[in-house]
Amino acid sequence: MVAQHIFFYAIAAVMVGAALVVVTSRNVVRSALALIVVFAGVAAQFIILAAEFVAVTQVLVYIGAIMVLMLFGIMLTRARIGRDVDATNDHWWAGVLTALLLVAVMGYALVDAWGDDPLPADREITLDGSNTAAVSDSVFSQYLVPFEVVSVLLLAALVGAIVIARKDR
Numbered sequence: 001m002v003a004q005h006i007f008f009y010a011i012a013a014v015m016v017g018a019a020l021v022v023v024t025s026r027n028v029v030r031s032a033l034a035l036i037v038v039f040a041g042v043a044a045q046f047i048i049l050a051a052e053f054v055a056v057t058q059v060l061v062y063i064g065a066i067m068v069l070m071l072f073g074i075m076l077t078r079a080r081i082g083r084d085v086d087a088t089n090d091h092w093w094a095g096v097l098t099a100l101l102l103v104a105v106m107g108y109a110l111v112d113a114w115g116d117d118p119l120p121a122d123r124e125i126t127l128d129g130s131n132t133a134a135v136s137d138s139v140f141s142q143y144l145v146p147f148e149v150v151s152v153l154l155l156a157a158l159v160g161a162i163v164i165a166r167k168d169r
Contacts, residue, residue: 004048011048015041023095032070039063053132069158076165 018037025031039062046055139147 008045008048011041011044015045024092028074029071032067032074035070036063036067039067053135065154069154069161072158073161076161 015038018034018041021034022031022038025034039058043055043058043063046052046058
C-alpha cells in the first residue's frame, strides 16, 4: 500500500468522524468547529491529489470565510453555548437511512457509467502541468460577476445576522 493511500484513508476517517460530530452534536459551537475539521480534511485530500491551488482556495473560502461567517452568526444570534435541550436528535436514523440511500444510488451510477472500464495506469505527478494561471484567469474574467455576487451575498448574510441580533427593535 502506498503512503498516499494510507494518508487518504486516515484523513477520510477523520472527516467522517468530524461529520458525524457535526450532525449529532447538541452544541452549536462544537458542530461548527467539527465542520472546520471536515473542510480542512477536504483541503488535505486536494493536497494529496496534487491540486494545491484548489486546496488553498478551499482553506481561504470555506475555512476562512464561511466558517467565520457561521461563527459570527452563532455569536450574534445568541445561540446557547452549552448543550441545547431543544436540539433533539430523536430521528437520527432518518439521516443514516438517507446517507445509505445516497451511497447506493451513487455506487449504482458509478458502476453503470464506468463499470468495466480499466483504471488509468499510475503516472508520476509533476508540478510542471499546473493550471493555476488558467483557473485564476477563468475565475477573474469569465466568472467575475458570479464571484462578486457570492461575496455580496456573504456580506448581506453578515449584515442580516447583525440586524437580527440587535436588542432594540
